[in-house]
Amino acid sequence: MRSRVNRRLMAGVVAAGIGALVLSGCTGDIADDTGDVNCDDYTQYGTFEGKTVTIGGTILDLEADRLVQSWSDFEKCTGIEIDYQGTSEFEAQIAVLAEGGNAPDIGIVPQPGLLKRLQAGGWLIPASDAVVANIDQWWDPAWKEYGTVDGTVYAAPLMASVKGYIWYSPAEFADKGYEIPKTLDELKELSEQIAADGDHLPWCAGLESGEATGWPGTDWVEDFVLRQSGPDVYDQWVNHEIPFNSPEIVKAFDAVGEYLKNPEMVNGGIGDVSTVITEAFQTAGLPILDGECSLHHQASFYETFWNPDGGTANTVGSDGTVYAFLLPPVNEDDPQAVTGGGEFPVAFRDADEVEAVRAYLSSDTWANNRVSLGGVISANKGVDPDNASSELLKQSIEILQGDTTFRFDGSDLMPGAVGADSFWKGIVAWVGGQSTQDTVDAIEASWPTS
Template sequence: MRLTRHRRWAVPVVAAAAVGLALTACTGDIANEEAADVDCADYEAYGTFDGAEVTVGGTILDLEADRLNESWADFETCTGISVEYQGSSEFEAQIAVLAEGGNAPDVGFVPQPGLMNRLAAGGWLIPASEPVEANADEFWSEDWKAYGTYEDTFYGAPLMASIKGYVWYSPAEFEEKGYEIPKTLDELTELSETIAAEGDHKPWCVGLESGDATGWPGTDWVEDYMLRLHGADVYDQWVNHEIPFNDPQVAEAFDAVGEYLKNEDMVNGGIGDVSTLVTEAFQTAGLPILDGACSLHHQASFYETFWNPEGGDENTVASDGSVFGFLLPPVNADDPLSVTGGGEIVVAFREAEEVEAFRSYLSSDTWANNRVSLGGVISANKGVDPENASSELLVQSIEILQDPETTFRFDGSDLMPGAVGADSFWKGIVAWVGGESTTQVLDTIEASWPAS
């Protein structure tokens, strides 16, 4: 595989009346005989291919990976392209090494714009084709498109999205005990202290373990507090290193989070003491809520999938169901809505017509609605019908992302250079909950920031 920068793979954009955006390099009959059982009208624009294969890598695993495969099954049938997806919890740590060695998959679902920038700077990425960029312009905001852009070159459209500031809880417990949804951060503290004082269980359950990425759920806490305590401008200065990582405002956010994560009275409900935060997998950490062993769990909208890991519906996500979520509240009840979130950027490592056909499909409203309808996720694609979402909470999440009044900021660690956002920040969280002081941890992270 060439390790130099590649030219843009240009494809003509068809007339707006056509369904989707055409990739005209391949023509002919539908290769897959199963197409007779599928309505292929939505897929005609992508062309037909005889025995082509596209390999895909990412961090998405288990049930979510199964739903991914289902989301493009009709595309495979109608275009003749076989899509082979392989998920790995070590994807972020390994992808640059694979790319440098010429062994990267054809397509990568990169969950960090900072990592995408590193891959682009290495000359390993193929710029997005015109149909992909046209979809990004039509279906995403300028901010979202910017996350897939490096040095004025557009490399990939977003895929899915998440809102990271949810606090999951049991509606039945709240009703039984008379708890109110907190409207401010002070009210959240009061609620937590009330639950702790009752003595039945620790109020919060937390899991930071995630393989090579252990620590990232803790960074989400800090990012939520940075945005709420100091606002979007300071948040932007922080992730762009216009203020140092050991700035007093960052320390304030860490210490506010520490009132929960480093407090034996607050964690780790149903699991153990503070030390278990770094050994408990993030996928299972919230489940003690279902047993009444904790009351609160901070995790993104995508956590809906983990309440029913086998794909059943025994634990309903609804305001009157088994579990539901409220957004981490603001400092003041009348503050404008500000949320952090994340997503994936669909990048390509191989220049091929079938790769761009697949990327064009993933950037469309057709794919976004197909995947959202399968459950458990949301998308910031403006062509998504919120009612296609699988729960009341996810409908709300899509509406929040589509609301022009919402202040949205991408996950801070995902925007930072990989040496920080995917290394020292994660490791710093682990050291911090393990006993290191805020000052020690912030100084160490600041020292890791690349000089240029």
């Protein structure tokens, strides 16, 4: 378990973006294998001795080390050197860099809304035939649409996440007789029971994420809209076929507010309600390890953050240190519905070596390589779920490959002025005390008119 001091120190380092620059030659927790490589899987991409491809994105720390390792054999077999630079400010800076002609060759964009904004600026290169062929072979058609603008495909999906997980300690649940809730009402009752037991506040949460501060709160709202009002209303909301301040959205905000704005519910192990805004999302769930909170809402990718030093002391599993259950439906017999996210490698430079890299990243070979390294999943249909590094990630891959109702993260689909701006900022103001109605009215007013 990590001490309170260490957890806060980690939060300061992450929030400040110290060490955000990650290069392909970096050292980290994954050693570079310099042995012989079987290049049979890589001959289709060609050889490009002396060529360099730069990649930028939001992926940091251990996850960035693993990303770099995932293409190490590709580099050796094709001769392409890949330089990766990660920063928490990528989303805020990439359009400025593109406009100035300083964008990386490839940008790993985490939002279809941002992809559309970059395309509207005239900066993106359409995906090559090889990339499109991989999308058609390995991905559900819905994922293809997320990387498409006006009928032109600009990017294949990369990694994915299943959102709406509630992380908890299996040992605490067993010791105290807590049961996994099967409905939203049961989740509320469980939270109230934990609060009444008096050992600690039930929930721990954090919205801080640099320029993207607030996004974890949007995930809460999206999960409640999907479960309370269903996928049709969710789609109408995301596409602005109903206004942002519709009664269904107000209902979801108010339901989330019973947790995030309630001093009897948060912020266990961290502070009062105001600390929900200032606590880094990377560290917000760690009080569970110290027995200072019981529940934390975060996506499947949060598995990586349970061992922030890259170790293995904390295990993820039904009998491990931590595990997670999906946010339940309104009624026990309702179909399971989940939200999720993913990234899209867009190209800013038209070159064969750039498209070779993008073709590899859209393949089942890359997806299995990366999933095998641990901590992430992919919706690529060629991924073997058994390659996942934990019971939870295997389950998440099976969810993405199955018949579960899936909807992409709503804020990622909305126009950037909303999904990556007013919605994030609105969540912060709302947790800080602004009323639900004032919040949704302000976000609605920010929606672009064209």
